Amino acid sequence: MSRLIQLDALMRDAGIAHPGQLPRGMFADSNQHARVMNAWTPGNPSIGGMGFTVSVFEQISARAFDVLYPEILYTQWIPAGAVDTAISPGAKIASVRVRDWRGKGAFRAAMGKDIPTVGIAMNKISVPLEAGGVSAYADLDDIRSVAAGFEGMNLLTEKGAAMRLAYERHREFTFFYGFTPLGFDGYLNSAQVPQTTAGTKAAGGTTWAVATPAEMVADVVNAITTIVTQSKGIHFPNRIGLPLAQYMKLAATNIGGTSGSLQNESVLSYLLRTLPAVNGGVPIEIKPLRYLNDVGVGGTARMIVETVNNDTFYIPDAVPFNMLPPQDHAYATHLYADYKFGGLLRPYPRSALYVDGI
Numbered sequence: 001m002s003r004l005i006q007l008d009a010l011m012r013d014a015g016i017a018h019p020g021q022l023p024r025g026m027f028a029d030s031n032q033h034a035r036v037m038n039a040w041t042p043g044n045p046s047i048g049g050m051g052f053t054v055s056v057f058e059q060i061s062a063r064a065f066d067v068l069y070p071e072i073l074y075t076q077w078i079p080a081g082a083v084d085t086a087i088s089p090g091a092k093i094a095s096v097r098v099r100d101w102r103g104k105g106a107f108r109a110a111m112g113k114d115i116p117t118v119g120i121a122m123n124k125i126s127v128p129l130e131a132g133g134v135s136a137y138a139d140l141d142d143i144r145s146v147a148a149g150f151e152g153m154n155l156l157t158e159k160g161a162a163m164r165l166a167y168e169r170h171r172e173f174t175f176f177y178g179f180t181p182l183g184f185d186g187y188l189n190s191a192q193v194p195q196t197t198a199g200t201k202a203a204g205g206t207t208w209a210v211a212t213p214a215e216m217v218a219d220v221v222n223a224i225t226t227i228v229t230q231s232k233g234i235h236f237p238n239r240i241g242l243p244l245a246q247y248m249k250l251a252a253t254n255i256g257g258t259s260g261s262l263q264n265e266s267v268l269s270y271l272l273r274t275l276p277a278v279n280g281g282v283p284i285e286i287k288p289l290r291y292l293n294d295v296g297v298g299g300t301a302r303m304i305v306e307t308v309n310n311d312t313f314y315i316p317d318a319v320p321f322n323m324l325p326p327q328d329h330a331y332a333t334h335l336y337a338d339y340k341f342g343g344l345l346r347p348y349p350r351s352a353l354y355v356d357g358i
Contacts, residue, residue, distance in 0.1 A: 070290065072168045074175035077187065077241075077289070078344075081310035087129070087318040087342075094316030094342050095126040127342040129318050130182050134166040140331045156335065160323060163337045167321045175315075175344060176291050184343025188295045188302070192349035195297065196226065198357045206357035207301070208246050213255045213267045220271060223305040223355050224279055235312075235351040236282040241304040246358055247288035296356030306352035316342040 054060060087094050103118030136159040146155045173179075178186025185192070198219045203210035211219075220240065227237050242250070250268040265273075268286060275284045289304075296302035306312070319340035327334045346352065 072172050073289070074172045078175065078313050078315060079308060079310050082313035082315060084314065084316045085320070087316045089319045089340065091129055091316075091318055093126050093128055094318070095124040096314060096345070096347070098123050098125060098347075125345060125347065127314070127316055127345050128183055129316060129340055129342045130184075131319070131338065131340040132167070132170055133339070134163045134170075134337050136160070136163055136335045137332045138335075140333070143333060156326070156333065159335060163323070163335060164321060167337060167339060171341070174341075178343060182343065185345065187344055188291055188304075190344070190346060190349065192346055193352045193354055194226075194230075194350060195354040195356060196223070197297075198303075198355055208249055208358045213253055213270075216250065216253075216267055217255075217271065219303070219355060219358060220275070220305070221278060223303065223353050224275065224284075227305060227307070227351065227353050228280070231348075231350055233280070235307040235348065236280040237305045237307050237351075238282050238284055239304075239306055239308045240284060240286045241289045241292060241306075242286065243292040243301045243303075243358070244288050244290050245293070246301060246303070247286070250286070296354070298356075300357045303355040303358050304352060305355065307348075312346060312348050312351045314345040314347060318342075 084094065100121040101118065102121065103116055106114075106116050108115050138155050138159060142155055174184055174186075176187050178184045178189065198206040198208075199215065199222065200206055201211045201215050208216055208219075223240075224237050227235055247268075250271070251266050253267050255265050255267050255270040272284065272286060276282060292302045292304065294301065317340075319338060321337060321339045324336045324338060327336065
């Protein structure tokens with residue numbers, strides 16, 4: 001039996017049609033690159049290698065405990081409609097048009113000799129595309145052992161799943177942090193998004209660690225007001241992203257006040273209930289995001305207040321994750337996957353605001 005036939009048989013036995021058709025996984029949280037690669041998560045079971053010794057009196061359970069990694073999040077932070085999958089696989093650059101309709105009517109004089117003329121201007125914004133890839137290999141002897149039933153896991157299929165996870169980690173990192181060598185902007189650190197600092201607190205400093213409920217509310221309301229006023233009412237924010245600790249404080253701190261009901265209402269609940277009144281009637285989602293802890297100026301915690309819809313984000317996706325046919329070489333079978341995408345574009349950067357120092 002050839003190794004290609006072995007691969008097909010192993011995957012068929014596992015009920016998986018293709019290694020690329022596997023669910024997204026989890027990944028570690030350390031700092032930037034390590035967050036989306038193999039940083040160890042405290043509290044996981046220890047792993048010393050690919051093999052272990054089994055006693056003749058020992059039964060190995062069918063149950064297995066996977067090393068746990070925090071969830072891949074990038075698909076939850078960009079609307080599905082903002083991902084452009086209609087880009088040609090052969091394209092090197094994806095561009096979107098920008099249009100401006102200019103002109104204003106006026107009262108005309110007799111005979112209509114002073115009628116205003118409208119104009120239409122058009123330009124483009126370009127986003128570079130770059131191909132990516134990931135690979136794995138299995139030695140002939142390992143494949144032979146699996147086929148003969150001596151190894152407990154489906155080696156090539158599991159490596160295909162690990163490749164898909166590696167792709168997801170790459171997308172995760174690029175979405176949140178960008179990639180400067182290719183000019184890819186990041187969600188957390190876009191140079192186009194305005195930045196400000198949280199208000200000074202009565203206890204000193206700007207952090208929410210020393211903030212009163214009223215001071216935390218003020219930081220949020222001021223950020224919303226800044227976006228609405230600077231956009232002349234075009235953009236009304238509908239999402240607030242917070243570091244984990246700040247989100248937990250909002251949820252665990254009571255708003256207080258003279259009313260008995262307010263004494264038992266968290267700041268988070270109060271904001272969700274009252275913000276639409278100061279935000280043009282638009283409800284706001286408040287979400288925790290673990291990456292925001294130290295991405296502000298000077299390594300401070302950052303809050304992101306933003307308007308989220310299909311027009312405020314754009315990502316070109318030319319080639320989805322694609323497992324290539326296995327390739328035999330010498331004593332190994334090599335697996336390769338291909339994909340191609342571009343960086344994040346915020347067509348309306350003033351629809352968002354970074355608030356640092358919380």
